[in-house]
Amino acid sequence: MARPKTTPRTVDNASVAEVTLQQFMEAVADPVRRSVIAQLALAGHDLSCGTFDLPVSRSTATHHFNVLREAGIIRQHYQGTTKMNSLRPGDLDARFPGLLRAVIDSCVRERARPAGRDTPGPPR
Numbered sequence: 001m002a003r004p005k006t007t008p009r010t011v012d013n014a015s016v017a018e019v020t021l022q023q024f025m026e027a028v029a030d031p032v033r034r035s036v037i038a039q040l041a042l043a044g045h046d047l048s049c050g051t052f053d054l055p056v057s058r059s060t061a062t063h064h065f066n067v068l069r070e071a072g073i074i075r076q077h078y079q080g081t082t083k084m085n086s087l088r089p090g091d092l093d094a095r096f097p098g099l100l101r102a103v104i105d106s107c108v109r110e111r112a113r114p115a116g117r118d119t120p121g122p123p124r
Contacts, residue, residue, distance in 0.1 A: 009078040016072040016091040024096065027071035028103050031110075032056055033064050037073065037087065038107035046084040073100070 027033055032054055039052055054061050065085065068074045072092060074085050092100040 009081075011069070011076040011078065011083070013075045013077075014070050014072040016088065016095045019072040019095065021096065023071050024073070024092075024099070027067050027073055028107075030064065030067075032061075033068055033073075034103075034107045034110060036064060036068060036085070037104060038111040040074065040085060040087045041104045041108060042111075046079075046086045048079075048082045048084055050082075 028037065035054060036052060040047060049061065049065060052061065054064070056064070065074070065076065069076050072088060072095070075088050076083055076085050078084070087100070087104075089100050089104075
């Protein structure tokens with residue numbers, strides 16, 4: 001008996017040409033999504049959804065990944081049954097020059113800031 005043919009899983013990634021500045025800014029406004037951006041930037045390679053350290057439920061994390069994907073900030077693809085995530089610096093730099101780099105730098109600084117410190121500068 002012949003096995004049924006299966007099609008590989010795919011993810012519809014946004015065309016960065018269609019992403020608006022407002023959509024991009026709204027996506028990076030949320031601290032959980034900024035944490036995803038920082039973790040991807042610090043890793044320097046694709047990460048699976050399950051490897052992120054996020055303070056939200058799995059279903060809420062899925063929502064945040066979707067928002068980032070729809071804003072063109074991340075690209076998702078399947079590696080077997082695992083959904084992988086990567087940043088899209090080249091695509092976004094062509095659309096909004098320097099903006100993703102500025103967001104990444106800010107996200108990494110924000111992630112490194114000690115708890116309880118809302119603003120940079122000398123201790124009060």
